[in-house]
Amino acid sequence: MEQFHGDFYITTPIYYINDKPHIGSAYTTIVADVLARWREQRGELVTFLTGTDEFSQKTLDAAVKNEEDVKVYTDRMADIWMNVWSKLGISNTDFIRTTEERHIETVKDIWGRMEAAGDIYKGQYQGLYCKGHEAFMKEDELTPDGLCPDHKVAPELITEENYFFRLSNYQQQLTDFYDAHPEFVAPAHRFQEVKTFVENGLEDISFSREQKQWGIPVPNDPSQVIYVWADALVNYISAIGIERWEEHPADVHAVGKDILRFHAVIWPAMLLSAGLPLPGQIIANGFLTVNGTKMGKSLGNAVDPLDLVARYGNDALRYFLLREIVYGGDGDFTEDKFRDRYNADLANGLGNFAARVLTLAAVEDLGGGTVSAEFNEVIIKMKKTVQEKVVDYKFNEALATIWEAISFGDKYVNEEKIWEIKDDKKRVAALYNLVSLLDAVKFELIPFLPDVARKLSDAIAWEGKTLTITKPEILFPRLK
Numbered sequence: 023m024e025q026f027h028g029d030f031y032i033t034t035p036i037y038y039i040n041d042k043p044h045i046g047s048a049y050t051t052i053v054a055d056v057l058a059r060w061r062e063q064r065g066e067l068v069t070f071l072t073g074t075d076e077f078s079q080k081t082l083d084a085a086v087k088n089e090e091d092v093k094v095y096t097d098r099m100a101d102i103w104m105n106v107w108s109k110l111g112i113s114n115t116d117f118i119r120t121t122e123e124r125h126i127e128t129v130k131d132i133w134g135r136m137e138a139a140g141d142i143y144k145g146q147y148q149g150l151y152c153k154g155h156e157a158f159m160k161e162d163e164l165t166p167d168g169l170c171p172d173h174k175v176a177p178e179l180i181t182e183e184n185y186f187f188r189l190s191n192y193q194q195q196l197t198d199f200y201d202a203h204p205e206f207v208a209p210a211h212r213f214q215e216v217k218t219f220v221e222n223g224l225e226d227i228s229f230s231r232e233q234k235q236w237g238i239p240v241p242n243d244p245s246q247v248i249y250v251w252a253d254a255l256v257n258y259i260s261a262i263g264i265e266r267w268e269e270h271p272a273d274v275h276a277v278g279k280d281i282l283r284f285h286a287v288i289w290p291a292m293l294l295s296a297g298l299p300l301p302g303q304i305i306a307n308g309f310l311t312v313n314g315t316k317m318g319k320s321l322g323n324a325v326d327p328l329d330l331v332a333r334y335g336n337d338a339l340r341y342f343l344l345r346e347i348v349y350g351g352d353g354d355f356t357e358d359k360f361r362d363r364y365n366a367d368l369a370n371g372l373g374n375f376a377a378r379v380l381t382l383a384a385v386e387d388l389g390g391g392t393v394s395a396e397f398n399e400v401i402i403k404m405k406k407t408v409q410e411k412v413v414d415y416k417f418n419e420a421l422a423t424i425w426e427a428i429s430f431g432d433k434y435v436n437e438e439k440i441w442e443i444k445d446d447k448k449r450v451a452a453l454y455n456l457v458s459l460l461d462a463v464k465f466e467l468i469p470f471l472p473d474v475a476r477k478l479s480d481a482i483a484w485e486g487k488t489l490t491i492t493k494p495e496i497l498f499p500r501l502k
């Protein structure tokens with residue numbers, strides 16, 4: 023089994039602020055939160071970073087559209103993002119905004135290092151720029167009628183003098199690095215896409231824009247601002263400082279598949295150029311659709327996580343996303359599926375089992391007992407399997423494993439008919455087993471469903487091996 027010790031540094035992408043969070047952005051953040059809590063539970067000192075990517079052309083456009091000063095707009099939107107994460111119970115230890123001084127200074131520093139390495143040069147650029155992606159697109163990436171397939175708008179033809187980054191210099195170093203680090207990108211099939219992309223040849227990339235209204239100025243050339251991605255990726259260093267990054271770079275960058283290339287190709291090349299260590303791993307989730315269609319502001323079908331949480335609770339949202347989606351693959355949200363999962367697994371599964379066990383146990387004097395060999399085996403197997411699944415990012419299987427243990431307990435209650443056992447000793451021994459199982463389930467749930475885990479912790483009090491039970495309120499009221 024993997025050993026856990028020391029510090030753990032995990033990040034989410036920093037989100038564009040032309041919109042508020044939807045369940046797609048919430049999903050990426052919740053995955054990072056599970057991993058952060060999981061490490062913390064294992065005694066690690068966790069740094070968990072999220073934040074907002076504010077120097078995007080989209081930000082400026084949105085501020086203009088809202089007839090708001092861009093500073094007022096960015097402050098207001100950054101507050102919205104912070105507030106949503108706090109309401110969703112996200113355990114981030116820091117929140118970075120790219121308009122903060124600590125970030126701007128770090129970006130300039132890294133730029134200077136890349137320049138000193140001879141990797142920044144001035145050149146002529148002509149290309150098709152998609153504002154939605156904040157990236158240039160190749161003709162063969164467009165639809166037959168010349169539109170960006172994701173944003174359904176024609177990219178703009180841009181010709182300008184830009185600073186370029188010599189990405190092409192790093193093809194061999196990246197390939198060697200990938201070979202030496204077979205776990206650099208997970209899940210594995212996503213790594214293959216990255217490798218193929220790099221093997222097909224890397225072109226230098228435009229790293230600045232010819233404007234000065236919105237962005238971090240290029241050091242020594244205020245007529246240009248640094249390209250938003252060259253600025254944004256650096257946030258992972260800005261938050262902790264260059265020195266700390268040198269000692270301990272991020273262990274995990276959790277991202278979505280749409281921005282994997284930026285994280286697994288451009289970001290490592292920037293770090294190699296700047297002479298800084300590379301992150302441990304990039305993990306990429308797939309995309310979440312709603313009733314089978316892509317979610318977005320323009321499509322008007324974005325699902326608001328706060329709305330779901332107000333009606334069903336944080337744990338229900340977390341459970342659905344983690345149990346329903348195979349990590350790395352795409353997933354679909356429908357309210358019917360959400361409610362089905364809620365009723366079957368949370369109200370009937372976990373909620374009902376906990377209520378039965380705790381109701382029966384609350385009126386007994388359980389004292390100090392021992393767990394039977396049979397129950398012990400179920401508990402140990404669950405713990406071991408959940409651990410294996412989490413380190414493999416198989417969150418759905420980790421949860422399924424916990425629910426198998428719940429089913430085992432439920433079946434035991436039915437078959438043994440605990441409430442009919444007349445022999446006090448036997449009844450208490452059976453309940454001691456069941457409460458111990460529920461307690462072990464609770465432990466496994468802490469990173470996944472922190473709210474219900476807390477309620478169960480309050481209900482099950484240990485003093486050494488002595489148990490005292492308080493019956494909790496209904497954990498997951500059944501939906502009609």
Ligand code: MSP
Binds near residue numbers: 037075254279310311
């Ligand atoms: N600002 C950049 C990231 C810079 S990181 C240095 C960006 N922002 S974004 O707001 O457009 O998207 C950020 C991430 O949100 C995506 O990579 C993805 O992780 C997540 N998602 C956005 N829409 C999503 C879905 N519909 N489904 C799943 N994840 C989604 O890109």
